[in-house]
Amino acid sequence: MTMPDMSVDIAGVKLKNPVITASGTCGYGREYLTFYAPEELGAITVKCVTLEPREGNPPPRVAETPGGMLNAIGLQNPGARYFLENELPWLKSRGATVIVNIAGNTVEEYVKVAELIDESSSDMIELNISCPNVKKGGIAFGVDPAAVEAVTRAVKGAVKKPLIVKLSPNVTDITEIARAAEAGGADALSLINTLLGMKIDVKARKPLLANMTGGLSGPAVLPVAVRMVWQVSRAVKLPIIGMGGVHDTESALEMLMAGADAVAVGTAMFYDPYAPIKIRDGLLRFCRENGYRSPSELKIKE
Numbered sequence: 001m002t003m004p005d006m007s008v009d010i011a012g013v014k015l016k017n018p019v020i021t022a023s024g025t026c027g028y029g030r031e032y033l034t035f036y037a038p039e040e041l042g043a044i045t046v047k048c049v050t051l052e053p054r055e056g057n058p059p060p061r062v063a064e065t066p067g068g069m070l071n072a073i074g075l076q077n078p079g080a081r082y083f084l085e086n087e088l089p090w091l092k093s094r095g096a097t098v099i100v101n102i103a104g105n106t107v108e109e110y111v112k113v114a115e116l117i118d119e120s121s122s123d124m125i126e127l128n129i130s131c132p133n134v135k136k137g138g139i140a141f142g143v144d145p146a147a148v149e150a151v152t153r154a155v156k157g158a159v160k161k162p163l164i165v166k167l168s169p170n171v172t173d174i175t176e177i178a179r180a181a182e183a184g185g186a187d188a189l190s191l192i193n194t195l196l197g198m199k200i201d202v203k204a205r206k207p208l209l210a211n212m213t214g215g216l217s218g219p220a221v222l223p224v225a226v227r228m229v230w231q232v233s234r235a236v237k238l239p240i241i242g243m244g245g246v247h248d249t250e251s252a253l254e255m256l257m258a259g260a261d262a263v264a265v266g267t268a269m270f271y272d273p274y275a276p277i278k279i280r281d282g283l284l285r286f287c288r289e290n291g292y293r294s295p296s297e298l299k300i301k302e
């Protein structure tokens with residue numbers, strides 16, 4: 001029996017396997033060192049970085065929900081310069097492939113932080129476009145095709161590293177947004193970010209999160225994410241990193257069969273830090289036992 005080759009190519013970057021961590025769910029990698037070496041995974045996507053440090057939203061900012069969780073962390077991070085000096089060198093010294101998730105409130109801010117990251121040893125840049133566009137009354141970049149194309153084009157024009165655009169699912173037609181990112185010059189897409197949700201504290205008779213609303217993630221969102229990956233993979237030619245509810249081998253297989261080239265594991269890390277490793281091993285086993293020579297052969301063609 002031939003051993004499958006589990007490496008995947010995302011916009012010219014070779015990942016040793018198709019399992020990545022999702023931004024915001026493993027910090028900058030250090031916390032997971034007690035469980036396994038970060039370089040065992042295809043790549044580590046770090047928590048978002050912004051130009052200046054941010055404190056994030058006041059607590060409570062996370063809540064459990066059926067099959068998932070809500071979060072309203074609010075892009076808390078120590079800022080790009082601190083990250084580049086104190087976090088990235090360690091992660092790179094381990095041999096990990098690193099995707100840096102960046103955020104901003106204006107196109108100019110995105111460009112500035114992207115330029116800083118582009119000068120670093122990181123491997124790819126992921127654009128989190130689920131942020132409010134302060135020049136457009138706070139409406140998120142990611143829900144407006146024109147804004148998605150504009151921010152993608154501006155960042156792409158300023159960097160040499162491959163650019164992944166991370167799509168927000170809080171839209172009517174995800175394919176329209178995916179095409180806008182492709183038109184702006186994205187090298188790859190990742191999806192989905194969290195779905196806007198809310199939880200009420202019935203004893204207090206008020207919203208549980210201080211921010212009122214938050215982003216829903218975890219196994220509960222898997223079918224939505226699989227549907228969107230399916231649609232987007234048929235609308236654009238770009239490589240896709242599928243995420244949203246991936247928590248075991250079967251859910252990862254669903255993503256890859258729907259059209260993803262790699263998967264990212266997020267919320268599942270909180271209750272099972274080994275989930276990405278188990279998925280990596282489970283995918284290899286599945287491919288070997290069923291005669292697939294690479295993860296790309298799993299895609300449903302039609």
Ligand SMILES: Cc1cc2nc3c(=O)[nH]c(=O)nc-3n(C[C@H](O)[C@H](O)[C@H](O)COP(=O)(O)O)c2cc1C
Binds near residue numbers: 075
């Ligand atoms: C606590 C938490 C923090 C997150 N922070 C970020 C972030 O900084 N940038 C980003 O693009 N996505 C962020 N996300 C979204 C995840 O990367 C992922 O897209 C989403 O949670 C869906 O995957 P999952 O269901 O496997 O968690 C965050 C999610 C959670 C739960």
